[in-house]
Amino acid sequence: MKQLGVKERIVETASELFYNQGYNQTGINQIIAEAGVAKASMYQHFRSKEDIAVAYLKQRHINWMGSLQDFVSTKTTNKEKLIASFDYLHGWLTEVSFRGCGWQNIITDLPSDHDKIKNQAVLHKNDVRAWVHKLLKEDGEYSDKQAEQVGDEVIILLEGAIILSQIQKNDWPITAAKGAAVRLLT
């Protein structure tokens, strides 16, 4: 990790900590200690802790979308890709012990003035939504309006499966969500 630049090291360390311990549970001191970075150096790259979280979420967005799209890329039809998304959820959430969604986790208990972070969450969710809409529109099976409608339903299932599996520390919500998605897409 030492060959990375300072900024990268901070984001990488903070990402690990923010996701696994939570935003409020992670202090600036732990970040700089584990990143091996001086405090002033950190504040040269980031105006505030909130800004680090923004960088974390931006990077996470790229990684997460990439992983998801990789995972479903073997499927031929777009519908199959959407269904496979639930398998992606399953593998991911199991691996992280149902730690939940980075964006959900960080917005639910945040000071009211942390808008930059909230914006990142909106951007992320919008991108996922757009991706789902696009997939369904490309299939040509639905009208654009129908595609958006069904897509939204699938997205809600995704979100619900994530948060519920986090609370229950169990994978049944993911399985159930997949079942619902299959039926809604048929």
Place this chain on the structure above:
Amino acid sequence: MKQLGVKERIVETASELFYNQGYNQTGINQIIAEAGVAKASMYQHFRSKEDIAVAYLKQRHINWMGSLQDFVSTKTTNKEKLIASFDYLHGWLTEVSFRGCGWQNIITDLPSDHDKIKNQAVLHKNDVRAWVHKLLKEDGEYSDKQAEQVGDEVIILLEGAIILSQIQKNDWPITAAKGAAVRLLT
């Protein structure tokens, strides 16, 4: 509010604050100041801040389930009751400016040792789930196994609608979820 007992005042005040500002964003000092109670009095009734949150969630569970069941009580069939639940969500979440679910919000960024709070969330979600399962079983339209399966799907839609409407500060997820529920229940 002065005619209430100290304990009630604390829970009431804390409930307001925990739900609207978040658990981590609400300090003990603010709670006692707004409740008009001495700090040590508070600790006579509650061993810790976490215990206040537990009391808050317990009370909230009673209120929330009651309101929901009241709301849907006018419907004749159980399926209709379930569908109407999404209308309940709509009214509630709009009123609270899409502040989301008290249980979701409090567990997503919590110190790792706050198990009592996490347990409350699990209890709440289990109760909701049991209620949904019961409704569908009573209808007699599904086998017990099917009722549980479909019920879980509906629950996931509820959860997804709540969290997504919170992030988006918009009611479309609730509308979309209702649409999906209607189709899944037919």
Place this chain on the structure above:
Amino acid sequence: MKQLGVKERIVETASELFYNQGYNQTGINQIIAEAGVAKASMYQHFRSKEDIAVAYLKQRHINWMGSLQDFVSTKTTNKEKLIASFDYLHGWLTEVSFRGCGWQNIITDLPSDHDKIKNQAVLHKNDVRAWVHKLLKEDGEYSDKQAEQVGDEVIILLEGAIILSQIQKNDWPITAAKGAAVRLLT
């Protein structure tokens, strides 16, 4: 313990706690909880925590002096009794894991205005001193002045052995003190 009166129960419980946990480490709440006594009842019998400590030390004085004198009563000469006192120390301090002297422990880190407690310590130490002086005077081997002088030396050895064995959590100071006493008394 339930057949005892309230006052006795408080003193008995507090004695256990004060001696084993320390005065500052023992709270009024723990005392009343373990004694099974209401707070107001306690404050009816004792004006303050300090007063409980005074009662504790008074009772301890009686018990401690009694045990010591019992222990050495089998010895025929008074010199032998004094020497045997070190054996008493050894048995006692080993049994209590070198928890030290109740009086020493309670005065060394006390608010400056706790004079009642300090007085108890002085009374106790004076009584022990008087007892030692008396023993040596009775023997008739020393002049009164010599008896007091040698007695004081023995007492200092006793005190030193107690505090040092407490710090070292070891019995060597008691053994060494006995050795010195034997030589000083010959």
Place this chain on the structure above:
Amino acid sequence: MKQLGVKERIVETASELFYNQGYNQTGINQIIAEAGVAKASMYQHFRSKEDIAVAYLKQRHINWMGSLQDFVSTKTTNKEKLIASFDYLHGWLTEVSFRGCGWQNIITDLPSDHDKIKNQAVLHKNDVRAWVHKLLKEDGEYSDKQAEQVGDEVIILLEGAIILSQIQKNDWPITAAKGAAVRLLT
């Protein structure tokens, strides 16, 4: 005092307070107020109150041993040095109004988990003991074993004289201890 660094100011202030008021009687707030330091600055230098006490005891050890050895350095034989140690005690304890031994005072009523402080006390007492043993061995008058035995006796007299003079607020224990030491060393 302002020209000292923050850390030194904290230790110096805390030393004064810990020794004169006691460890439990001295709060962090008083320390920082009298040292003229912000609370967080203090915690930058010391992880906890216990750590401040450790620093205090370490510094005190150096000062105390130094003063003692200075005091006795005019004596030619080691035996004389040991005897003179009681004169050192006398001067010191009189000056501090029989406030007693910093190490004795701090361990006798300490929360059970304060091991770092307890260790400091053991280290200090061991150093004193080693010094006494060394002096007697160097004299060549005793075998090594005898030197250690007699040395331990002297040490116990020192400890006993300190604690007893503290309780009695009087110097007779020091005088008596010196008398005993003289006889034991002859």
Place this chain on the structure above:
DNA sequence: CATGAATGAGGCTTCATTCAT
């Protein structure tokens, strides 16, 4: 870019005591 000192504001918790029932 590193080091870490310094800070103000606030975090949660506990104390011995009093008082009303």
Place this chain on the structure above:
DNA sequence: CATGAATGAAGCCTCATTCAT
């Protein structure tokens, strides 16, 4: 005599941030 509510003062500690070197 029991119950336990209520309290003011104080306890120890941590936060994100700024600044001087």
